[in-house]
Amino acid sequence: MTITHGPARGRAAGHGSGVPGPPGAVPLGGGGAGRAARPDPADRAQLARRPVSRRRIAALFAPHRGTIGGVVVLITAASVINLAQPFLVRGVIDEALPRGDTRLLLLLTAAMVGVAALTAVLGVVQTWLATAMGQQVMHALRVDLFRHLQAQSLGFFTRTRGGEVQSRLTHDISGMQSVVTTSATGVASNLTTTVATAAAMIALSPAMSLISLAVLPPAVWLARRVALIRREVTDERQRELALLHTQVEEGLSVSGVRLAKTLGTTARDAARFAARSERLVHLELRSQLAGRWRMATMQVVFAAIPAVVYLAAGFPATGAGMSIGTLVAFTALQGTVFRPLMGLLNIGVQWVAALAFFSRIFEYLDLVPQISAPGVPVRLDPSTVRGEVRLEGVRFAYDDGAEVLHDVDLVLAAGTTTAVVGATGSGKSTLGSLLPRLNDVTHGRVSIDGVDVRDVDPAELARVVGVVSQETYLLHATVRENLLLAEPGASDADLWRALGAARIADTVAGLPDGLDTLVGARGHRFSGGEQQRLAIARTVLRDPPVLVLDEATSALDNTTEAQVQAALDRLAAGRTTLTIAHRLSTVENADQVVVLDAGRVVERGTPAQLRAAGGPYARLAARADRSEGLEEGPAPQLLRS
Known part of the structure; x- marks a missing residue:
């Protein structure tokens, strides 16, 4: 049996591209421009070799249907409630301040604080529920896998590298929990936010909404290009880190140190470690500088988004009848829609990664133990055994x-x-x-x-x-x-x-x-x-x-x-x-x-x-x-x- 581990494992926690969100963007559980722009080939290879049944995955989460429903309701409620902020701002600018209406001003500003507090509380509860569910699923899988591996014969462990067994039991299960939890909450939050924000933008100004459609595509394209460049460098860095960790594990164990001292290879090993560490320095620099010009261009695009809106508002054809409050509210909404939209575009990549994690875990769970416990064991009391x-x-x-x-x-x-x-x-x-x-x-x-x-x-x-x-x-x-x-x-x-x-x-x-x-x-x-x-x-x-x-x-x-x-x-x-x-x-x-x-x-x-x-x-x-x-x-x- 050949066991393959792709570099996706190292990205389970979501090594992002580092692309900043636009001004006013609201971080909503899963998406982000920093996600990988395309599925990892190793993930696709794993799935081609060991396809995963969606029904089998659903069975893992079936006991948590109530929690999943509650999380979706909380995410939807938080996304919708948070959209009240731009309208409250419009009320402050267009109504309360020009009229000098102190009572209305107090009500609107108090509502702004209340909306922020309520969405924060809903976010905390949603995170708690989603994380608890993910941890329970991960715990059940981890324990099942540990017990199943214990049942394998010695032959399995002589054929399989110990590091791969540990990786399935720890990294893959942790990565699965992270990706699945992020993807599940990301779909709900990003979809709700994108649809609700788009509806609010149209309600505020249909003409301005059409202009926004022309500005968003280049921003989305640039973000994905930066993510792709950063992804390639990150893959190489992960491979180099794996080699470095292997050398540390092998070279600094008791047996490894003894071998190095008796063979006189300490200087050679130190030089090899230094060379790998230096390569990591260069890779880290490349990672930080990857797509820097594109990122600079994106910053210009992000700055241009409100500028285009303000410019359009100055022309009678597009800005007729638009108040200053409406303009500020619309600009805030336009900035908010970018991040969830990017999250929705990358859900497919996250799902492939999640399936690859499940495939690697199920591959071990499906191993048939060569030595199995009897269904109805015969009693053999150690205290009465003669020993023939x-x-x-x-x-x-x-x-x-x-x-x-x-x-x-x-x-x-x-x-x-x-x-x-x-x-x-x-x-x-x-x-x-x-x-x-x-x-x-x-x-x-x-x-x-x-x-x-x-x-x-x-x-x-x-x-x-x-x-x-x-x-x-x-x-x-x-x-x-x-x-x-x-x-x-x-x-x-x-x-x-x-x-x-x-x-x-x-x-x-x-x-x-x-x-x-x-x-x-x-x-x-x-x-x-x-x-x-x-x-x-x-x-x-x-x-x-x-x-x-x-x-x-x-x-x-x-x-x-x-x-x-x-x-x-x-x-x-x-x-x-x-x-x-x-x-x-x-x-x-x-x-x-x-x-x-x-x-x-x-x-x-x-x-x-x-x-x-x-x-x-x-x-x-x-x-x-x-x-x-x-x-x-x-x-x-x-x-x-």
């Missing part, structure tokens, strides 16, 4: 169709330890991933106490099967918070007991902040062995009856491995344990050893039996005696009987 594990006729293939495991039949008696050995790529880790359902079998079944793991609720299965892997993941939080992930209700005494079982209690107790010590990004505050023992302590807290140890000591030195192995042996006592073995020391005490070759079980038995048999395991063990590893060398020579 069976793999019956198990076959497994990844998405590309290549089969990794072939007809594996295996029994792990309750409370025993089974070690799985074999060359790299023989399928050991894949076999270990089937018990906790990190992957699901393609054929056959994996059961615990006779219950197929696919029939168990995933949360309950996680309490039955504990996993300690080679790659330890610790959150950038305290030791306490990392441990409580396994058992939120554990007391400090429980935590210290788990740390003691993992043989790291003395280390944590010796730290100034003890359990409240920050482990650092990905646990780098601690050594590799200490991270492993913290992970073991986390598993001890869960107290699972079945345990999978996936090469948990393979990346450690001999001394640290001995310490971690002692903790693992203590953890495995009395549990059904499947050990993916890398070193001979992790195998010799196993109750059963299984040798895999290219996904097939080629040998099984106790370590002593297999050594005496002189088969694949004996050759592996002989080589391990010399090299300390059970995986070295090409698989065919090591494992072919």
